[in-house]
Amino acid sequence: MTQRPLAGNNVIDRRGLGRMLSRIMNASVDEALIGLVDSSDRTARRVGFTGAPGAGKSTLISRYAKGCLEQGNKTGILAIDPTSPVSGGALLGDRIRMDAVADDARLFIRSVPSRNAHDGLCDNAPDLLLAMEQFGFDDIVLETVGVGQVEYSVKTLVDTLVLVLMPESGDAIQAMKAGILESADIIVINKADLPGAERSHAEISVILGHRPRTADTWSTQLIMASDIDGRGIGQLSDTIIQHRAWLSTHRDHDDMRRKRRAYHLHSLIARRAHEVMHQMGDDIINQDLVGAFRQLASLVAPVDRG
Amino acid sequence: MTLKNKRILIAKPGLDGHDVGAKIIALALRDAGADVIYTGLRKSPDYIARVAVEEDVHCVGLSVLSGSHIELLKQTLAELKDADAADMQVFIGGTIPPDDRDTLIQLGASAVFTAEMKIDDVVQAIVDSLKDQS
Numbered sequence: 001m002t003q004r005p006l007a008g009n010n011v012i013d014r015r016g017l018g019r020m021l022s023r024i025m026n027a028s029v030d031e032a033l034i035g036l037v038d039s040s041d042r043t044a045r046r047v048g049f050t051g052a053p054g055a056g057k058s059t060l061i062s063r064y065a066k067g068c069l070e071q072g073n074k075t076g077i078l079a080i081d082p083t084s085p086v087s088g089g090a091l092l093g094d095r096i097r098m099d100a101v102a103d104d105a106r107l108f109i110r111s112v113p114s115r116n117a118h119d120g121l122c123d124n125a126p127d128l129l130l131a132m133e134q135f136g137f138d139d140i141v142l143e144t145v146g147v148g149q150v151e152y153s154v155k156t157l158v159d160t161l162v163l164v165l166m167p168e169s170g171d172a173i174q175a176m177k178a179g180i181l182e183s184a185d186i187i188v189i190n191k192a193d194l195p196g197a198e199r200s201h202a203e204i205s206v207i208l209g210h211r212p213r214t215a216d217t218w219s220t221q222l223i224m225a226s227d228i229d230g231r232g233i234g235q236l237s238d239t240i241i242q243h244r245a246w247l248s249t250h251r252d253h254d255d256m257r258r259k260r261r262a263y264h265l266h267s268l269i270a271r272r273a274h275e276v277m278h279q280m281g282d283d284i285i286n287q288d289l290v291g292a293f294r295q296l297a298s299l300v301a302p303v304d305r306g
Numbered sequence: 307m308t309l310k311n312k313r314i315l316i317a318k319p320g321l322d323g324h325d326v327g328a329k330i331i332a333l334a335l336r337d338a339g340a341d342v343i344y345t346g347l348r349k350s351p352d353y354i355a356r357v358a359v360e361e362d363v364h365c366v367g368l369s370v371l372s373g374s375h376i377e378l379l380k381q382t383l384a385e386l387k388d389a390d391a392a393d394m395q396v397f398i399g400g401t402i403p404p405d406d407r408d409t410l411i412q413l414g415a416s417a418v419f420t421a422e423m424k425i426d427d428v429v430q431a432i433v434d435s436l437k438d439q440s
Contacts, residue, residue, distance in 0.1 A: 014359045014360050017360075018359050018360050018361065021362065022313070089337060089341065089342065090336060091332060091336045091342050092341060092343045099346065102353070109357075110360055110361065111361060113341045
């Protein structure tokens with residue numbers, strides 16, 4: 001690795017940020033509330049990548065990040081992988097697919113286990129993103145677990161959401177069912193060198209064409225991409241920039257902040273309920289459901305440390 | 307879940323051609339509850355130190371089959387020190403002659419593992435050595 005010397009705010013305090021992200025990841029709800037940052041002066045351009053496992057999200061992200069770095073932007077990647085419900089452990093392997101950019105001095109990659117989160121994200125995801133913004137990144141990429149059909153959460157936390165599909169995997173039908181298409185700003189049919197890519201493209205075009213549209217709606221863009229022959233990579237970066245430009249004139253920033261706050265609140269409450277149930281063990285379950293709910297609800301209020 | 311909330315980097319420094327052993331250890335550690343990050347093949351010690359710091363791991367496991375284990379351990383420890391991460395434990399495994407074991411420990415390895423060892427014993431040794439860390 002050649003660590004290029006960088007001036008001023010281009011330097012990444014890797015040790016400091018690495019440790020801060022660990023503290024945030026491991027924070028209980030009470031601890032998270034103490035250090036909570038509700039909004040930030042610094043904002044980065046946030047792009048989320050979602051899609052089924054094996055669709056090529058990590059590789060596509062490394063190509064997108066390369067473009068960001070070539071623009072001279074400090075770029076951070078949060079890559080979430082699933083936690084095993086059996087062992088509680090996780091194998092965090094997204095980084096291996098990002099070798100093409102991994103040496104760049106302006107890049108920071110952090111692998112995060114999903115732990116208790118069931119929405120494709122991880123514990124304290126909003127806080128992790130805010131912490132990275134405070135370390136001065138220009139671009140932040142969030143890679144979801146990729147379980148699909150739970151994409152509303154990531155949509156709330158990013159500016160642009162990219163859905164990555166594979167040809168002929170039945171994804172098109174799944175996407176129609178789950179309503180993911182409504183959430184995605186950009187849909188990439190990845191591995192477009194494989195057979196069936198054209199057909200998938202045609203199918204999804206038809207679905208997109210039937211969606212109701214107004215003058216104020218972003219029209220979801222469909223891109224064919226392949227890491228083998230490099231097609232679509234530049235188009236993806238250009239389209240993300242176009243979407244960002246569209247947001248600057250069309251997005252209701254107060255509404256966005258309200259939605260992010262609502263997600264943050266919801267995820268704190270859900271985790272708090274999980275913590276309480278974990279502490280109570282079987283005691284809370286060994287009663288009728290209404291009673292259990294009332295007891296849980298009464299215990300969810302955090303300890304007052306004031 | 308003896309390694310719950312522990313973060314471990316499994317790294318392949320040097321020019322080894324395969325990583326079956328490293329992957330087996332990575333999976334065993336995951337099954338013991340750890341968050342395991344794997345670097346992939348042929349990484350330099352300074353890259354490994356950078357990943358260790360970004361991922362803020364509790365320990366780094368080096369897998370070396372090439373015979374360069376002494377040099378690669380030295381370099382990795384030096385890079386970790388440069389990265390303000392001298393406190394991270396480093397263990398090393400692979401094809402390592404018994405005679406080199408003491409040298410590796412003296413250089414600063416927290417444990418040395420060889421292919422003859424049972425996986426469970428390797429995991430237990432890592433659990434034990436991380437217990438002392440907060």
